[in-house]
Amino acid sequence: MKAFNNLKIIGIDHGYGNIKTANCCFPTGVIVSDTEPAFTNDLLIWNNRYYSIGVGHKEFTANKFTDEDYYVLTLAAIARELYRERVTEAKVFIAAGLPLTWVTQQKQEFINYLLQNRTVDFTFRKTDYHIEIVGADVFPQGFAAIAEKLGEFKGSTMLCDIGNGTMNLLKITDRKPDMLCMFTEKYGVYQCTLAVREAMMSKYHTNLDDSIITEILKKGTADIDSGYMSVITSSAKAYTEGIFRKLREHDYNPKLMRLYVVGGGGCLIRNFGEYDKDRVVINSDICATAKGYEYIAYTKLTKNGGLV
Numbered sequence: 001m002k003a004f005n006n007l008k009i010i011g012i013d014h015g016y017g018n019i020k021t022a023n024c025c026f027p028t029g030v031i032v033s034d035t036e037p038a039f040t041n042d043l044l045i046w047n048n049r050y051y052s053i054g055v056g057h058k059e060f061t062a063n064k065f066t067d068e069d070y071y072v073l074t075l076a077a078i079a080r081e082l083y084r085e086r087v088t089e090a091k092v093f094i095a096a097g098l099p100l101t102w103v104t105q106q107k108q109e110f111i112n113y114l115l116q117n118r119t120v121d122f123t124f125r126k127t128d129y130h131i132e133i134v135g136a137d138v139f140p141q142g143f144a145a146i147a148e149k150l151g152e153f154k155g156s157t158m159l160c161d162i163g164n165g166t167m168n169l170l171k172i173t174d175r176k177p178d179m180l181c182m183f184t185e186k187y188g189v190y191q192c193t194l195a196v197r198e199a200m201m202s203k204y205h206t207n208l209d210d211s212i213i214t215e216i217l218k219k220g221t222a223d224i225d226s227g228y229m230s231v232i233t234s235s236a237k238a239y240t241e242g243i244f245r246k247l248r249e250h251d252y253n254p255k256l257m258r259l260y261v262v263g264g265g266g267c268l269i270r271n272f273g274e275y276d277k278d279r280v281v282i283n284s285d286i287c288a289t290a291k292g293y294e295y296i297a298y299t300k301l302t303k304n305g306g307l308v
Contacts, residue, residue: 001081002298011095011293012077017164019073020290024080029056046122065113079124094136095297100168101184107138142168144292145262156257162265164188189265192239199235220271240273
């Protein structure tokens with residue numbers, strides 16, 4: 001979270017797998033109820049309804065503003081950032097993002113979605129919050145993660161942002177984004193998860209818990225049967241090979257350009273990929289994009305002298 005005058009700039013990366021802020025990360029899941037649920041650890045109460053945050057799995061959707069889920073998750077993200085500062089009332093500017101090639105068409109609708117209520121009173125984790133949402137802006141996903149260090153990108157670099165739902169590619173030449181080489185593929189980590197489940201069901205007729213898959217993809221190993229581990233590893237390697245195949249389809253040449261990987265999917269390349277470590281950088285900071293949103297928003301507000 002950044003402060004600008006009397007505003008709190010809060011960057012939120014609305015991922016399909018996890019919601020990230022500059023300092024927090026929690027699963028993109030929410031279950032709503034008209035009565036208080038049995039477990040209230042991450043309970044958000046708003047408009048006399050109860051929302052269990054981080055529960056369940058949000059299905060992939062190309063439009064994040066078709067229901068109230070991402071709005072409620074936004075409130076939870078704001079609360080988590082404010083709690084770190086021991087603040088319960090604030091004027092908030094939301095800095096968010098969308099996949100590279102979706103920004104132009106969806107930006108205004110997403111801003112309107114985030115600004116649907118000027119003031120919001122809600123309770124999260126048994127703490128009451130009163131916030132005034134004074135503004136919002138939406139930036140290119142992935143690019144935000146390297147915006148502050150763009151000056152270091154000399155020569156030619158392919159930026160690869162691998163999220164849970166999408167993979168975004170952007171070529172950067174001599175510190176400038178190439179708008180003609182910018183792509184969004186529905187080839188996020190969830191596609192690897194589906195492949196792992198299918199392989200396990202085909203070979204062992206077994207359903208695998210998401211937590212086990214996530215642990216293996218993050219760490220490269222887990223305390224499970226070696227046969228099961230072999231199947232999962234093979235699926236993860238096949239998916240990772242697919243990442244490099246798609247990179248090549250979009251003119252990535254490892255001998256001519258460097259590769260800079262951001263997003264949660266970077267661990268797959270690190271654990272299961274074959275690549276030249278001298279020419280590939282994997283940014284392991286899962287919150288890098290949210291931090292980038294805050295940086296861009298702060299820079300833009302400073303340049304404009306405040307909200308316009």
